[in-house]
Every structure is written in C-alpha cells, then in structure tokens.
Amino acid sequence: MHIYQTTINRAEKVTGIGLHSGKNVTIKIKPAPVNSGITFIRKDLNNFSIKAISENVVDTRLSTVIGRNGNIVQTVEHFMSALSALGIDNLIIEVDGPEMPIMDGSSIPFIYLIKEAGIRKFSAKKRYIHIKNKIEIKDHDKKVSLLPSNQFKISFFLDYKHPLIDKQFFEIDLSKYSYVEEISRARTFGFLEDVESLRKMNLALGGSLDNAVVISGNKILNKDGLRYHNEFVRHKILDAIGDLYLLGHPIIGSYSGFKAGHDLNSKLCSSVLASNDFWEFVEMPDKIYDRSFNPFYDTVSESFLLPA
Template structure:
C-alpha cells in the first residue's frame, strides 16, 4: 500500500536563506509517482526535480536539489520529514521560487495541514530499502551510519560549547506516529555567532526568532524559550528523517548520527547506494508496513506532541 494526500494543501511564507516570499502547493499524485518538486516559475523538463539523493547539491546549511542546468529547490528537509513522518509516498509539489517556506522553523505546520487534508491509501506495492550491513561515513568528528534493524530507528547526539545547548542525545523508534508526537514541532536552531556570520555571507536573510531558536552562550535568545529541553537534538533527528527520505523509499535500518548534518547524511546515502551488497529493495508485508513512519498516524498524534 502506498499513500498520497486526499486534497491539495497550500503554504505561503518566506525562504530562510533567501528571505524571498514563496507560495507552495503540495498536491496528490498517482501510485509510484514519488515526491517531485515542480518549479512553476521555470520552463521545460528541468522545472521538475525528483526528491532523490543523487539530485542533492552538497550544502552544509540546508538540503538543496539541483538539475544539471542549475534549477534548484532548497531547504526541503522539513517538508520531506513531514511527508516521510506521515508515510506520504506520492506528491507533486508546485513551488514558485527556489526555496521552501520556513514557516515556524519546524515540520509541524506541514504536518498539521496535511493531516487536515487527509491521507489516501493507494493500491500500489509498498517497497522499502533494507540495510544489510553497516555503512558509515565520517569527517572532522562527525559520523553518520546505517546498520541493519527491523524498522527505522534514529539515534542522534550533538555537542556544542554553548551551555544552553551543551551535549544532547536521543533515540527513537520512528514507527507509526512517533515522528508527529515527538519530533515534528522542534525548530531549527543556531548560535548568535552563526547568525552574524551567515548574515555577513548573505545567508539567513529570512531568519528571525519567530522561525528559528537562537542561542547565545547560556541564553536562549528567542522569545518563549524552548518547546522541549532537548529541542536541538530533536530537530537534528527531524532533519535526518527528511534527508533519509531522499533514498526514495522508507529505510529499514538504524541511523546513527554524531554531530552529523545534511551533507553527512547525503554522503551516507551515496555510500549505501554505491555498494549493492549493503542493501536490498523489499516489498513490505503488513507487519513491516505497520512498523514504518506514518502507519496509523492521526491528528490526535499531533495533539500529543510533547
């Protein structure tokens, strides 16, 4: 069984890095369509960008898709996490600019509207990518690893000098509505020094304390403080789910991230798919389907987010 949306949902906002206004509509799509972005302000076949690992243009600050002719869509990770966490396999995403709207900096606004729209089961076979042996990439103290497991599990740990962040770790079985209940409302975060550096580089032009949690030493600068005491590591897990969704199908395996980011997760996917002995494509039986993110999820799961 595959899943799509019952009706189209629209989002309006600004891009985190570009600061430009953008309108985006997530539409239902047919069986085996996959997740595809459509730049409505571009022409020809290059206006369509499949959300797949080999389309990623390496970027440390966000996940960006790029065609060979340079058409891009960036900051897709929160939307991709929402779709993966809800079990949505097929969607066409019309967008009139180069960056997905940041909204509140989490995946919750996407989750909320999509759940309100409703999800529709489709008759196509549900496939998954089963990890057969451990695969790991490492760089400058950051590690991303996939190893065999019965469902999708995410283990993540971070360490920052800022006392307000410090060292955090969390593990989560992503089955059913776990993403919606535990991770989806956790916002992107940064340090005040990073904000200053990005602004000088012409980035984060749309970033505010309304769409990102800003830390400065032992202070949480953003009004209202944190939604969770470990909100930063939860957001890193959210990002990881969105980036893993670019595999093109749910992963049956355990993802372990240590100070990892978008680039490391994409390098990990590239390493997996470069080795045919590391994985196999399997058709999900009912038990496996029930173990995947999104199975049986409901609006009640969002209400339980804590």
C-alpha cells in the same frame, strides 16, 4: 498485511517566508500517481521539475539543496521529514522560488498541511529499503551509520562547545513512538553572531525568532524558551529523517548520527544507493518485521487515511 503506497487526497497551498531570501514563498502540494515519487516543480521557471532523490543533492552546507541544470530548491529537509513521517510516497510540490518556506523552523506546519490535504492509499504496494549490512560514513570526528533492524530507529549525539547545548543524546523507535509528538515541533537553531555574518553574505535574510531557536551568549532569545528540553538534538533527528527520505523509499533499519549534518547524511544516501550489498527492496514487511512492528506512518496517520 500489506502496506500500500500513498499520495494526498487534494491540493493544498501554504505561504511562508524563505529563510535565505527573506521573501514570501508559496507552495502548493498536489496528488501524484503511483511509483512517481516526490517531485518539486519550480512554478517560476516554466514548471522545471526536480525529483527529491539523493543524486539531485547539490549543496549541503546550510541546508539540503536539490537541483538540476543549475535550478535549485533549498531547504527541502523539514518538508521531506514530514513526508517520511506520514508515509507519503508520491507527491508534487509546486514552489514559486528557489527555496521552501521555513515556516516556524520545524516540520509541524507541514504535518498540518498534509493533514488538511488528507492521505489517499493506492492499491500498489509500498517498497521499503531494508538494510541488511552495516554502512558507515566518517569524516574526522563525525560519523553516520545504518544498521539492520526490524524497525525504523534513529539515534543522534551532538556535542556543541556551548553551555546551553553541550552534549545531547536522543533515540527514538518510530514504530513505537509518535514522530508528531516527539520530533515534529523541534525547531532549527542558530547563534545570533552566525546569523549576523550570514546576513552580510545576503543569507538568512528571513531568519528570525519566529523560525529558529536563537542563542546569544548564554541566553536563548526566544521569549517562550524551548519546546523540548533537548530540542536541539531532536531537531537533528528531524533533519536526518528528512535527508534519509531522499533515498526515495522508507527505510527499515537503524540510523545513528554522531555530530553529523546534511553533508554526511547525503553521503550516506549516495553510498547506500551505489551498492546493493547493503540493502534490498521489500514489499511485504510482515515477512521481515517482528510481530510488534507497526510502521509509524500508520500509527500517526491512520486517523486521516482515506480509502483508495
């Protein structure tokens, strides 16, 4: 069995609020040709294009920001996570401002958007980044690594000095378990005090209980509470999947994150791409994977795949 590249079947639009600007943003997703990858287009800047690849990452402090010549698109990670999960290789995303809409703070609205657009298979083979040797990046007590594996596995450990979050560990083998079920609904989270100080800097103007889990003191302010008992660590996994997709290809390997964030994920991607001592491209996964391997995009999205 070969695995083929995909794009979407037809254009779709969605509008939502920008987390930092507080303004409405409309995105339009469009089919893109084979081997073209994921490209963001700033409609408001004369169709300025920015490829979603790690060398275009320009800021990782509050979210993953890609840019070129000073033109940026902020908060691409949740959208990239949905694309990775559904195995979308080629896509154009038109945006009419400097950031992606935050939607509900998770990636499920983007999963629905792509489902609405439908997925189209090309006859060109998908290229994977197969990790051959361990790569690790450390920064004080934070750490990320990629290890050889026959599947795409992710694990994450977080440790917040806060009783509602505390230490959380979660791991998932995405060839066996559904991203949509287990990861996609996990929302971003923050502390009310931080939101207030960000607002003084004109940031997080669109942040609300509609697009984040917000903690104040020892309480979760969202009326309906959490979507998963360990929603925080699941969101970190959602973020990592999105950040890793800036490698430009899906990974066959095992990622683990220890108290890490966008910054280390981005450095990890740069280190991978800087040297091919650690990885190789593969096109025919069945030569490398064990027989049980089932790329998770196929298990998740086969029901709405369309023939090429």
